[in-house]
Amino acid sequence: MAKMHVAALLFSCLTAFSFNATAVESKAPPEPVVEAQQVASQVNLNTADAATLQAELVGIGQVKAQAIVDHRDTNGPFASVDELLEVKGIGPATLEKNRARLSVN
Numbered sequence: 700m701a702k703m704h705v706a707a708l709l710f711s712c713l714t715a716f717s718f719n720a721t722a723v724e725s726k727a728p729p730e731p732v733v734e735a736q737q738v739a740s741q742v743n744l745n746t747a748d749a750a751t752l753q754a755e756l757v758g759i760g761q762v763k764a765q766a767i768v769d770h771r772d773t774n775g776p777f778a779s780v781d782e783l784l785e786v787k788g789i790g791p792a793t794l795e796k797n798r799a800r801l802s803v804n
Contacts, residue, residue, distance in 0.1 A: 759793070
């Protein structure tokens with residue numbers, strides 16, 4: 700009999716906790732939509748200088764920024780943002796971190 704009381708008490712506590720957790724979650728402010736927070740201005744790979752690339756892009760330091768400019772000077776303008784992968788030291792992870800910040804127009 701005592702086991703039934705303990706089990707009922709435990710069930711009641713767990714049920715009350717789950718209802719309280721749901722109530723707390725429903726009162727939290729809604730998460731902001733990521734799409735609404737798009738980057739206001741994009742960096743044009745075909746016109747930006749090394750200082751701008753370094754300042755505006757994530758994971759791009761002075762050496763990589765200069766490598767982007769050198770690649771552009773040697774090979775001509777970028778036709779797409781994906782061509783950034785041709786620059787030595789720029790990998791898929793760096794490109795994805797910066798894709799929303801980049802343009803070639």
